[in-house]
Amino acid sequence: MTDMRTAFIDTATALLDEDPRTALVLADISVSQFAQVGHRYPDRVLNVGIREQMMIGVAGGLALTGLRPIAHSYATFLVDRAYEQIKLDLDHQGVGAVLVSIGASYDGSAEGRTHQSPGDVALFDSLGDGWTVRVPGHADEVAALLRTAATTDDPIYLRLSEQGNAVAYPDASRLRVLRRGGTDAPVVVAVGPMLDPTLAATEGMDVTVAYTHTPRPFDTRGLRALANTDVVLVEPYLAGTSSAVVSRALADLPHRLLALGVGQTDLRRYGDPADHARWHGLDADGLRRSISAFLGSVGG
Amino acid sequence: MTTTLTTDSTARLPGLIRRLTGDEKHAPSAHSTIDVLQVLYDRVLRVTPDTADDPERDRFLLSKGHGPAAYYAVLAAHGFIPDAWLDDLAGPESRLGHHPDRLLVPGVEIGSGSLGHGLGLAVGTALGLRAQGLHKPRVYVLLGDAELDEGSNHEAIAYAGATGLDSLTAVVIDNASASYGWAGGIASRFTVNGWTADTVDGRDHEALYAALTGHRPRHPHLVVARTESKG
Numbered sequence: 001m002t003d004m005r006t007a008f009i010d011t012a013t014a015l016l017d018e019d020p021r022t023a024l025v026l027a028d029i030s031v032s033q034f035a036q037v038g039h040r041y042p043d044r045v046l047n048v049g050i051r052e053q054m055m056i057g058v059a060g061g062l063a064l065t066g067l068r069p070i071a072h073s074y075a076t077f078l079v080d081r082a083y084e085q086i087k088l089d090l091d092h093q094g095v096g097a098v099l100v101s102i103g104a105s106y107d108g109s110a111e112g113r114t115h116q117s118p119g120d121v122a123l124f125d126s127l128g129d130g131w132t133v134r135v136p137g138h139a140d141e142v143a144a145l146l147r148t149a150a151t152t153d154d155p156i157y158l159r160l161s162e163q164g165n166a167v168a169y170p171d172a173s174r175l176r177v178l179r180r181g182g183t184d185a186p187v188v189v190a191v192g193p194m195l196d197p198t199l200a201a202t203e204g205m206d207v208t209v210a211y212t213h214t215p216r217p218f219d220t221r222g223l224r225a226l227a228n229t230d231v232v233l234v235e236p237y238l239a240g241t242s243s244a245v246v247s248r249a250l251a252d253l254p255h256r257l258l259a260l261g262v263g264q265t266d267l268r269r270y271g272d273p274a275d276h277a278r279w280h281g282l283d284a285d286g287l288r289r290s291i292s293a294f295l296g297s298v299g300g
Numbered sequence: 301m302t303t304t305l306t307t308d309s310t311a312r313l314p315g316l317i318r319r320l321t322g323d324e325k326h327a328p329s330a331h332s333t334i335d336v337l338q339v340l341y342d343r344v345l346r347v348t349p350d351t352a353d354d355p356e357r358d359r360f361l362l363s364k365g366h367g368p369a370a371y372y373a374v375l376a377a378h379g380f381i382p383d384a385w386l387d388d389l390a391g392p393e394s395r396l397g398h399h400p401d402r403l404l405v406p407g408v409e410i411g412s413g414s415l416g417h418g419l420g421l422a423v424g425t426a427l428g429l430r431a432q433g434l435h436k437p438r439v440y441v442l443l444g445d446a447e448l449d450e451g452s453n454h455e456a457i458a459y460a461g462a463t464g465l466d467s468l469t470a471v472v473i474d475n476a477s478a479s480y481g482w483a484g485g486i487a488s489r490f491t492v493n494g495w496t497a498d499t500v501d502g503r504d505h506e507a508l509y510a511a512l513t514g515h516r517p518r519h520p521h522l523v524v525a526r527t528e529s530k531g
Binding site for chain 1 (some may be wrong): 355358361395401402403409410411416417419420421422423424425427428429430431432434451454455458459
């Protein structure tokens with residue numbers, strides 16, 4: 001099966017062939033995979049070396065001239081390190097770009113904290129409401145998301161991961177119900193790669209499970225249509241990242257919210273991604289414990 | 301070198317700057333950037349209010365966004381903005397702030413203020429023009445010597461030099477305001493990376509004109525414009 005990174009590389013290569021507005025900015029990551037297309041379009045495939053601040057500055061400059069830049073690196077270098085460039089060289093200039101990251105929260109489990117970015121989506125929230133954030137849960141969701149992004153001039157963040165689900169749901173910009181509970185059932189929203197562990201964790205529970213690969217803009221209308229009293233968020237980045245969005249969406253409705261995701265603390269442990277999922281309570285067993293405790297804690 | 305004055309804003313600038321600052325005592329030369337800006341807009345840049353959105357225009361990016369009074373005055377002198385805008389600098393309804401915003405001010409190519417952003421944007425602009433076959437426009441970016449403290453500049457200096465980005469001219473106003481100075485000189489940081497460089501008296505308009513048009517093929521160009529020390 002193709003992984004998300006390969007799906008991105010294949011689709012970005014096709015876009016460079018098809019659309020002379022497409023430009024790719026790299027900072028030494030994935031350079032060899034783009035070498036061939038780079039020979040065809042040396043002016044639109046730009047490797048700036050290990051210079052992430054300038055990678056975003058260059059993306060901003062390209063966009064100012066009317067091109068559609070795609071910038072790509074590990075999330076921690078692309079977003080965390082170049083945060084002020086994203087704020088000023090893109091947003092403040094009134095231009096957009098497609099930022100495509102790999103590494104996610106703990107794909108780089110063995111590399112340690114330096115290669116992990118659980119806070120990236122929260123950083124985009126801090127910039128305001130302009131960014132569309134896509135968190136695909138399967139490689140087969142990537143191509144359509146990138147192609148859609150390339151046709152606009154909007155600021156779009158595409159967060160790729162080595163973690164993923166067994167089945168692709170390309171049509172999940174809005175909440176897509178994958179398991180329907182009873183009339184008053186709690187709703188559990190799984191974002192991107194958290195779908196499979198969420199489905200496993202809620203097996204046998206009377207809950208509605210909805211999936212999305214697009215946490216921003218969050219499908220607040222869809223949530224209101226599904227939500228009863230209890231809402232559970234399961235996100236593959238910092239726990240609580242979408243709490244404020246959900247609270248605003250449900251402000252006039254009595255509700256309880258459990259927001260699950262990656263913990264705030266640097267664990268200072270290596271291991272593999274499955275270990276980190278377990279340590280953060282994001283494996284099926286951990287999710288089941290948290291969700292059961294939350295739902296079982298309702299008075300009466 | 302024979303030069304043709306396209307415009308001469310000399311007579312208008314003192315009054316325009318006074319409207320901005322309300323300062324009757326200081327001459328325009330109190331503004332370190334005034335002479336470079338005047339030479340650029342009077343004689344070098346191929347951009348007018350009518351071509352401010354033309355893909356073929358030259359770009360001027362003010363990276364050093366601090367103290368933009370001289371910039372606003374030059375933009376007014378050349379008709380990019382109405383003179384009346386100068387009377388309410390940073391007021392609640394003003395389009396002119398202490399740092400310029402490209403979405404608010406016609407003719408302003410980038411919003412700036414936080415130091416170390418203009419050179420990267422300028423490199424991207426030059427690359428974007430080249431990728432679209434727009435080989436005539438030149439990209440000028442103005443920085444301060446203290447601004448070079450920001451490491452982001454050095455990412456761009458090394459990259460632009462290594463790739464021979466010859467549509468780019470950086471202008472560094474050197475009023476010796478960097479806390480630790482630049483031992484060995486500012487120009488050497490650029491030339492060691494493959495830039496050509498001219499260091500000139502930042503008040504001498506003929507020398508500035510020669511330097512600002514002194515770029516050579518296959519190399520980005522640097523102009524160091526020395527002005528009086530701030531201190």
